[in-house]
Amino acid sequence: MRRVVVTGLGMVTPLGCGVEPTWKRILEGRSGARRIENFEVGDLASKIACQVPRGDGSDATFNADQWMDPRDQRRVDDFIVFGVAAARQALEDSGWKPTTYEEQTTTGVLIGSGIGGIGGIYDASITLAEKGPRRISPFFIPGRLINLVSGYVSIEHGLKGPNHAVVTACSTGAHAIGDAARLIAFGDAEVMVAGGAESPINRLSMAGFVACRALSTNFNDEPTRASRPYDKARDGFVMGEGAGIVVLEELEHAKARGAKIYAEIIGYGLSGDAYHITSPSEDGDGAFRCMSAALKRAGISPADVDYINAHGTSTPLGDEIELKAVERLVGNAASELVMSSTKSAIGHLLGAAGAVESIFSILAIRDQVAPPTLNLDNPSVETPIDLVAHTARPRKVDIALSNSFGFGGTNASVVFRRYAA
Amino acid sequence: MSDIAARVKKIVIEHLGVEPEKVIESANFIDDLGADSLDTVELVMAFEEEFSVEIPDDAAETIRTVGDAVSFLEKKAAA
Numbered sequence: 001m002r003r004v005v006v007t008g009l010g011m012v013t014p015l016g017c018g019v020e021p022t023w024k025r026i027l028e029g030r031s032g033a034r035r036i037e038n039f040e041v042g043d044l045a046s047k048i049a050c051q052v053p054r055g056d057g058s059d060a061t062f063n064a065d066q067w068m069d070p071r072d073q074r075r076v077d078d079f080i081v082f083g084v085a086a087a088r089q090a091l092e093d094s095g096w097k098p099t100t101y102e103e104q105t106t107t108g109v110l111i112g113s114g115i116g117g118i119g120g121i122y123d124a125s126i127t128l129a130e131k132g133p134r135r136i137s138p139f140f141i142p143g144r145l146i147n148l149v150s151g152y153v154s155i156e157h158g159l160k161g162p163n164h165a166v167v168t169a170c171s172t173g174a175h176a177i178g179d180a181a182r183l184i185a186f187g188d189a190e191v192m193v194a195g196g197a198e199s200p201i202n203r204l205s206m207a208g209f210v211a212c213r214a215l216s217t218n219f220n221d222e223p224t225r226a227s228r229p230y231d232k233a234r235d236g237f238v239m240g241e242g243a244g245i246v247v248l249e250e251l252e253h254a255k256a257r258g259a260k261i262y263a264e265i266i267g268y269g270l271s272g273d274a275y276h277i278t279s280p281s282e283d284g285d286g287a288f289r290c291m292s293a294a295l296k297r298a299g300i301s302p303a304d305v306d307y308i309n310a311h312g313t314s315t316p317l318g319d320e321i322e323l324k325a326v327e328r329l330v331g332n333a334a335s336e337l338v339m340s341s342t343k344s345a346i347g348h349l350l351g352a353a354g355a356v357e358s359i360f361s362i363l364a365i366r367d368q369v370a371p372p373t374l375n376l377d378n379p380s381v382e383t384p385i386d387l388v389a390h391t392a393r394p395r396k397v398d399i400a401l402s403n404s405f406g407f408g409g410t411n412a413s414v415v416f417r418r419y420a421a
Numbered sequence: 422m423s424d425i426a427a428r429v430k431k432i433v434i435e436h437l438g439v440e441p442e443k444v445i446e447s448a449n450f451i452d453d454l455g456a457d458s459l460d461t462v463e464l465v466m467a468f469e470e471e472f473s474v475e476i477p478d479d480a481a482e483t484i485r486t487v488g489d490a491v492s493f494l495e496k497k498a499a500a
Contacts, residue, residue, distance in 0.1 A: 071438035
């Protein structure tokens with residue numbers, strides 16, 4: 001099988017626009033959670049979110065005008081703008097600029113989203129009810145479709161290889177990166193731009209996730225304390241938004257052009273719970289099997305894993321189920337393992353989460369440091385695993401695994417290794 | 422320039438993101454102002470909204486330039 005490496009990174013997160021500013025703030029233990037100010041939350045049980053900081057672009061704020069023509073911005077939901085921004089960052093970081101027909105047709109895009117343009121659907125349905133069908137814009141459909149992130153990115157950069165999208169709720173980003181790596185391994189492409197993008201912070205999505213009893217509602221007055229994976233007081237996740245995109249590349253292709261190699265993607269595993277539409281299977285079997293499958297594909301043993309970026313959403317059920325599955329997986333090596341949830345800082349980016357967290361896993365390898373789990377004051381269960389409470393932990397990280405689990409019982413694990421020839 | 426012409430011009434500039442000096446009477450939305458078929462549908466909708474008129478599809482197809490739009494809307498206003 002052909003080897004696949006990561007040669008470019010890009011992201012837009014609640015901690016800022018760009019990989020390095022976000023990562024610096026993650027390691028500093030900063031939280032992106034705030035009270036929602038841009039729409040009415042008085043009647044919503046959850047009134048907080050981790051929103052991308054908008055601004056003029058200074059201090060790592062996100063200025064949409066720097067990434068997309070204002071005329072196009074009006075026509076699409078924010079997840080497309082975030083995805084386009086993160087993809088351009090990743091491609092620039094990789095130095096890969098396909099210009100010949102051969103280069104263009106072997107470079108593809110695979111970017112997904114969990115719920116896509118739900119905000120625009122909400123707005124258009126109000127227009128439909130109030131003004132009728134003749135007032136629905138011709139850009140309504142293309143501006144909401146999940147695969148239109150891949151579409152816009154391919155058009156901007158002339159990428160004519162496989163053009164694909166993943167929709168697996170909160171596992172989307174991890175599945176996109178894993179599937180894209182396979183397309184390269186199988187020879188369908190030499191380079192893939194892959195990841196996830198999401199913009200779910202609007203009244204309709206908030207109301208829907210509140211109805212699922214998925215969101216934190218006890219910390220509306222202390223937003224930065226709300227996302228607290230593994231802590232006794234956790235009561236649900238904090239909604240996030242943004243995008244994470246990587247450039248994946250066949251190893252020899254990357255070497256031939258002297259590309260900077262961040263890490264090698266060595267394992268990818270998938271599984272289904274076949275249990276419940278929103279709850280993870282209580283025995284953690286789905287999580288266990290997708291991690292096991294990823295390690296088998298990587299040809300490594302559980303004890304080889306130095307760091308796990310957990311799914312760890314801060315929901316009462318999910319965190320402990322994942323923790324138990326990891327304990328079962330690593331057995332006696334548990335005391336050597338570190339695992340943290342960066343959702344404690346940036347909230348849950350749904351379809352972008354797995355991609356952003358894969359990038360954090362790659363940076364953990366680059367910088368030999370485990371990012372912290374914020375707000376872990378009183379763990380709800382005892383575990384020999386180091387959950388990296390409060391502050392980042394410098395340590396050896398040669399192999400990192402990122403977990404993502406989604407509604408519907410869809411699970412994905414991706415394994416990265418420090419690149420060695 | 423009539424009030425209608427000024428309002429049409431403003432809508433065209435906003436929706437197509439073009440330089441104001443390019444929006445002359447003879448400018449064709451597709452050939453001169455870079456619009457595609459979806460843009461022209463959206464433009465017609467914007468005219469309908471701004472002038473509170475209904476522009477049937479067969480009439481919309483005859484509106485190809487800035488001048489076409491102005492004269493159509495002036496006739497509607499006079500009617």
